[in-house]
Amino acid sequence: MAMFQGGIKAAAKMLAGLSKAAREKVLETISKKDPQMAEALHKSMYTFDDLQYLTPMMLIELLRSVKVADMGLALRIAAPALKEHVLKNTPRVMRQEIEEILMGPPQLASKVEEAQERIMAIVREKIDKGQLIINKDSSETLV
The missing domain is CATH 1.20.5 (Single alpha-helices involved in coiled-coils or other helix-helix interfaces)
Structure with a gap:
């Protein structure tokens, strides 16, 4: 073989x-x-940066399930496109909280990676349940 x-x-x-x-x-x-x-x-199968492929509605649904502090920490080492997608599609009050953590004092890389893993555990669970869809092929429309 x-x-x-x-x-x-x-x-x-x-x-x-x-x-x-x-x-x-x-x-x-x-x-x-x-x-x-x-x-x-x-x-x-899915990386943290793949969250940029979530629709705005799915992103908001995910944000309801994760700690805002985790998202703020996790975004510190995220791709610029993901940061922009999250901040652009997040309700104002939540966005301010995420930005405070994102721009706050330096954090240990291990803490940031742990925050990403906590979020991705929830993402994988929601994908397995059919509650989230990561659609990397933008030519394909979700209905």
């Missing part, structure tokens, strides 16, 4: 493109042979 050359990130990207049912079946099969690999793939 040929060895897969793309690594976990490439495999996770392919998995993310599958239907929910197909993705679950593949992850379940992998999990039986290598639970750590299945978990690594599940975590790698």
Whole structure:
């Protein structure tokens, strides 16, 4: 059998493109042979910067489920496009709170990464439940 050359990130990207049912079946099969690999793939399917592909309504729904302080911290090392997307689509009071944390005193990188992981755990759960959709293909419209 040929060895897969793309690594976990490439495999996770392919998995993310599958239907929910197909993705679950593949992850379940992998999990039986290598639970750590299945978990690594599940975590790698979506990155924090992928949140820029959420619709404004989905972003607001996500913000209701996460700590505003976590979002402020997590955005410190986010792509500029994601920062802009979050701040542009966040209600004013919440945006002010996020900006205060974002512009506040320096934080340990580990604290920022932990905040991102807490948010991504919620994101993965919502994606698995069908409550969020990360649509990287902007030519495809969500209805």
